[in-house]
Amino acid sequence: MTSGSRPLDPSDLLDLRDLLSDEERAVQQTVRRFLDEAAHPFVAEWFETGRFPTHLIPRLGELGLLGMRLTDYGGAGANAVSYGLACLELEAADSALRSFVSVQGSLAMEALWRYGSTEQKDHWLPRLASGEAVGCFGLTEPDHGSDPSAMRTTARRNGQGWVLNGTKMWITNGGIADVAVVWARTDDGIKGFCVPRDTPGFTTRDLRGKLSLRASVTSELIFDQCRLPHDAELPKARGLRAPLSCLNEARYGIIWGALGAARTCFETALRYAREREQFGKPIGAFQLTQEKLVDMAVELNRGLLLALHLGRLKDQGRLRPEQVSMGKLSNVRAALHIARTARTILGANGISSEYPVLRHANNLESVRTYEGTDEIHTLILGEAITGLSAFR
Structure with a gap:
């Protein structure tokens, strides 16, 4: 066909x-x-x-x-x-x-x-x-999210090994991780370390009271005189460029992932608009509701086109970090708009856990923040466009 x-x-x-x-x-x-x-x-x-x-x-x-x-x-x-x-x-x-x-x-x-x-x-x-083991990635700190170059976690040489001290915050998978990849400041610059769960001096604390990403394990990683052997160091990681390159991979997944949440919200609102009757007919027959649905459909499909284009560039080895920032900024913004608009179509039912819309909207607030806030990606694009850095 x-x-x-x-x-x-x-x-x-x-x-x-x-x-x-x-x-x-x-x-x-x-x-x-x-x-x-x-x-x-x-x-x-x-x-x-x-x-x-x-x-x-x-x-x-x-x-x-x-x-x-x-x-x-x-x-x-x-x-x-x-x-x-x-x-x-x-x-x-x-x-x-x-x-x-x-x-x-x-x-x-x-x-x-x-x-x-x-x-x-x-x-x-x-x-x-x-899936036999779970990993996490310790970069963000309580006082240093958008500026990881100011991290306070340190790794000091001690005999044949290292001593790790510091705290990482908002770490997905932290509480269930068998191994943590942790980034710390050393006398030779920022380095990465492979830290197994059972390492003395390494503990985790899960974060409670979240209103977003509630089904995700989010934790604090605590290193108190955590002693590591010399071969815990990631030998090929030098400087902040190493963890940032990994973040770029994760950001690429968000470009697509946010649209999954958006699609669920759109499809939920569309079904509801076809079935819910007010004033003697389905609310989807009213012009104002159709305008909302069309707006959501356009945003969703435009985001999918952007994601597919960036995916093809990545497969060709041509995807630039600035283009990833554009994709993350644009598609998460669109997904949030779709989720919030879908909630208005569902009316009071939109706040019920019977429907997935507000759950996705709440989750997307976290997605908007992690792997680079709107502001950070805006400044990355601003520098790419003007040639002038606003960071320092």
Whole structure:
């Protein structure tokens, strides 16, 4: 059947599906079927109780979603577009699932794969890829989020090893991680370290009272005279450029993931508008409601076109960090607009956990902040456009 003869898909007004390869479509369908069975029916309860579904971690590994871009050590070797589509489907269920996969693969595993020793890779990457082990990425600190160059965590040489002191904050997966990739200031600049959970002096504290990303494990990492062997250092990581390169990988996943949350909100509002009657007819028949739905559909499809274009650039090795900033800034902004507009269509029902809309809107507030705030990405683009830095 040609695209012109099949029914119009409101979530794919531009027929972008036709621009995907058979393999890319298969990845998306496989992840979507898995989540329809294992996540969508239960995620509202996970959010309500503040619980991450750890029982799904091995299944995520079986599907090849952990370290999906890596070509060895158990990675699936998927292209950037396939990874993006997986992120979209994961976040269509809940941002917590995409965040877990993103931190595990694009941050912890990516850092070990790029900058770790052969021994570190051999020991950790296959276990992280299968879901046997969980990783986290310790960069952000309580007083230094947008400016990691001012970090206070230190690593001092002590005999044949290191002593790590400091605190990391807002660390996804921290409380369930078997290994943390931690960045610290040394006499020779910023370095990365591989810190197993059972290292003396390393403890975690989960953050409570969150109104966003409630189904995600968010933790504080505490290092108090934490003694590490000399080979805990990531030997190929030099300076802040190393962790920032990993953040760029995670930001790419957000470009797609945010649209998954947006799609769920749009489709929920569309179904509701067709079924909910006021003044003797479905509210979707009113001009004001149609304007909202069209506005959401345009934003969603424009975001998908941007994500696909950036994914193709990434697969060609041509994607620039500034372009990732543009994608993250634009698509998260669009996703939040869609979620908030969807809530207005649902009226009072929009605040109920019976519907996923406000849950996604709350989650997207965190997505908007982590991996670079709107302000930071604006200044990155501002410097790219003017050639003038506003940071220093």
